Amino acid sequence: MTDYIGYIAGFLVSFALVPQIIRVYKLKSAREISVLYNSGMLLGLFLWLAYGIILGLVPIIVWNIIGAILAALLLLAKLKYGR
């Protein structure tokens, strides 16, 4: 039951990144994306993943893998489209 809360939570939070990614690729502009903080976020997501693995929390593991992939896409967009 609690896991379901985690799954829905992770879905909402992680997919909040998707339109950001789409807009950046569509506008071909990543002016409002910061490489430093995006990299920090990516590292943070890996740490949450480690946390989830250690405590065996499946929703956290799942959504931080997905989140890390999305954050990486945003970082790639920044490198591709510059400022």
Place this chain on the structure above:
Amino acid sequence: MTDYIGYIAGFLVSFALVPQIIRVYKLKSAREISVLYNSGMLLGLFLWLAYGIILGLVPIIVWNIIGAILAALLLLAKLKYGR
């Protein structure tokens, strides 16, 4: 020990939102911010908070309270600066 991983993780991920907020307020432009998804993210953060409270995971509770405040600030910026 595991909690420390969670605290660092949450710090990195939550503060990835801060420069985004600063840029939006500084540029007075929220064009790349989506109200729908930002609201969804805010709801997701509340659900992660509930998940953390149920399972007694302090780093998750702490960072989702902070994350929700930051997401709310971003939403306010969007409402204030429009597109």
